[in-house]
Amino acid sequence: MGPLGFSVDQLMELAGLSVATAVAEVYKLSEHTRVLIICGPGNNGGDGLVAARHLYHFGYKPFVCYPKRTAKPLYSGLVTQLESLAIPFVPVEDLPQDLSGQYDIVIDAMFGFSFHGTPRPPFDDLIQMLVSLSVVGDSAKRPPIVSVDIPSGWHVEEGDVSGGGIKPDMLVSLTAPKLCAKKFTGPHHFLGGRFVPPPISSKYGLELPPYPGTSMCVRIGKVPSVDISSLRENYISPELLENQVMPNPFDQFRSWFDEAVTAGLREPNAMALTTVNKAGKPSSRMVLLKGVDKQGFVWYTNYGSQKAHDLSENSNAALLFYWNEMNRQVRVEGSVQKVSEEESEKYFHSRPRGSQLGAIVSKQSTVISGREVLQQAYKELEQKYSDGSFIPKPDYWGGYRLTPNLFEFWQGQQSRLHDRNPHLIIREHVNVVLNTILFDINRLQYSQREVGGSTEWHIQRLSP
Numbered sequence: 001m002g003p004l005g006f007s008v009d010q011l012m013e014l015a016g017l018s019v020a021t022a023v024a025e026v027y028k029l030s031e032h033t034r035v036l037i038i039c040g041p042g043n044n045g046g047d048g049l050v051a052a053r054h055l056y057h058f059g060y061k062p063f064v065c066y067p068k069r070t071a072k073p074l075y076s077g078l079v080t081q082l083e084s085l086a087i088p089f090v091p092v093e094d095l096p097q098d099l100s101g102q103y104d105i106v107i108d109a110m111f112g113f114s115f116h117g118t119p120r121p122p123f124d125d126l127i128q129m130l131v132s133l134s135v136v137g138d139s140a141k142r143p144p145i146v147s148v149d150i151p152s153g154w155h156v157e158e159g160d161v162s163g164g165g166i167k168p169d170m171l172v173s174l175t176a177p178k179l180c181a182k183k184f185t186g187p188h189h190f191l192g193g194r195f196v197p198p199p200i201s202s203k204y205g206l207e208l209p210p211y212p213g214t215s216m217c218v219r220i221g222k223v224p225s226v227d228i229s230s231l232r233e234n235y236i237s238p239e240l241l242e243n244q245v246m247p248n249p250f251d252q253f254r255s256w257f258d259e260a261v262t263a264g265l266r267e268p269n270a271m272a273l274t275t276v277n278k279a280g281k282p283s284s285r286m287v288l289l290k291g292v293d294k295q296g297f298v299w300y301t302n303y304g305s306q307k308a309h310d311l312s313e314n315s316n317a318a319l320l321f322y323w324n325e326m327n328r329q330v331r332v333e334g335s336v337q338k339v340s341e342e343e344s345e346k347y348f349h350s351r352p353r354g355s356q357l358g359a360i361v362s363k364q365s366t367v368i369s370g371r372e373v374l375q376q377a378y379k380e381l382e383q384k385y386s387d388g389s390f391i392p393k394p395d396y397w398g399g400y401r402l403t404p405n406l407f408e409f410w411q412g413q414q415s416r417l418h419d420r421n422p423h424l425i426i427r428e429h430v431n432v433v434l435n436t437i438l439f440d441i442n443r444l445q446y447s448q449r450e451v452g453g454s455t456e457w458h459i460q461r462l463s464p
Contacts, residue, residue: 004197009074011193012043014216015174016050018192019148020058022172022217023051023105026188027144029059032104036090036143038126040110040152041068047148047174048109049078056085063103067092067122092122099133100142106130108145108166110152113178119153127153127166134167144169150180159183172217176206189221249407250294253330256409257292260323272320273299275310283310289321290347296403297332298339300347303396304363311336317402327412334404344398349391356391357381363396 023035037052039045045066052062064082066089069075082089099106108130110123119127130152134145147168154160159180160167170188173181175196181189194211201208211218246252260268269289276282283306291298297319301307311317319332338344348356361377385391 004200006195008043011195012046012074013050014193014195015047015148016052017054018174018190018194018216019047019051019107019109019146019172020054021215022170022188022190022192023055023107023146024058024060025190025215025217025219026170027105032143033061034103035060035062035105035107036095036099036103037062037064037107038110038130039064039066040112040115040123041070042112042114044109044112044148044152045070046075046078048107049075049082051107051109051148052087053078053081053085056082056087063088063090065090065092065095065126067126092126095129097129099129103143106133106143106145108147108152108168112149113156115152123152130166131164134169146170146172148172149174150178151184154180154183156180173220176204176208177220184221189219190217191220192217245409248294249404249409250292252409253292253332253407256323256326256328256330257321260326260328263326265323265325268321268323270321271297271299272322273307274318274320275307276314276316277310278313283307289319290399296334296401298343298399298401300344300397300399302359302362303338303398311400319402329410331406331408331410332402332404333406334402336400336402339399339401341398345393347399348393348397353385353391356393357385359397360391360394 035052035055037048037055039048049064049066052064055062062082064087066079069079079089096102110126111119118124130145133142145166145168147166147170149172150156151160151166151168151171153165157179160183167186168184169186170190171181171184171186172190172192174191175193177189177191191209194216196206196208200206209218209220246255257268267288270286271289272284273287274282274284285307287299287301287307289297290300315335315337317334317336321330321332323329348359351359357378360381361374
């Protein structure tokens, strides 16, 4: 155990998890399922074994090449863990000379920063195999190479001295980037190993970037440019079947919304609000849903904002909820009215006092000379109400309610055969029509009919 109280197996676990999460962030499971991890006899090899286990639990299909096994209990335990998951161990002699046909990713976990000298068999040939792979011209036709901490065969400070070494597509630096990382030219550089305490950072002058959220890795260096036309996702979701759709679209929305909240999605109540002015010019912005019931969807804003001006000229608007992690979106159209003053007052005084002051200070969408104007106004109000006295709601702040006349529920499916489930609410006829539900090119229409004195749902299948 080191002076900070971390054991080798703890550090190895953190490192392997960091590698696996970095791989999963860049290389999607739908396109890069088969992962070959080549492990060396030391700590880097142990990191690779841990990464293989985590990748398995992430849904990938790992294959491990571990030619020089270490007899130490730590490493034997890692092997046992992988064997219990039926993860294949591939002998060196069984590896194809060209790895492109059998693997979608290759992880280089052979040697780390402590390695010196010339690699001995079989690692010399394995490194050469990755060198040959990395010089293939079209990167789209070969599996990307991911190196753990430093590319195997590189000098820890000087990098690829000969110029003929591995050229990985991704480098996952552990704890802190090594000097050789300056010579890395691939598109994806990550830092992993989220455990360094502040005293160590100060002692060694480490300027480590903050990690986002709960992630075990953080991208460092320049973000690569992306060919937008090539971005596509093969969605995998449960089918949206007609016998699973709730009769009332508000209930269906609430069901999906509750699932998004339960799944831990960040701000599942965020929605894009689109308004249109009298000239027909649309504008969109993100707002937060603050209430929903059978009367409609409620949010709060400044009545002097652009969206408020648009709504005063044209009360029709649209909302869009997008829950990426669940491959779902809900589109809602309808007319918008202000909520009652009583309702706005109640919500305003449920907010934190700082938010109440912020609503007073901001004359939304108006031009100001600088941020200091807002800061000064906020300080003055903060002082004025420092005794905890009642803060009155400004007249120019309140809520809106969109009363829907159309819902559309969309759920991604494989090969772009998406599920669409629009509910068209025709209030003047007091009925609700689920205009189309498209799942694998199926289309259903739901409408209410009077049967025997009661209202029942009638389903018709339509031509898509």
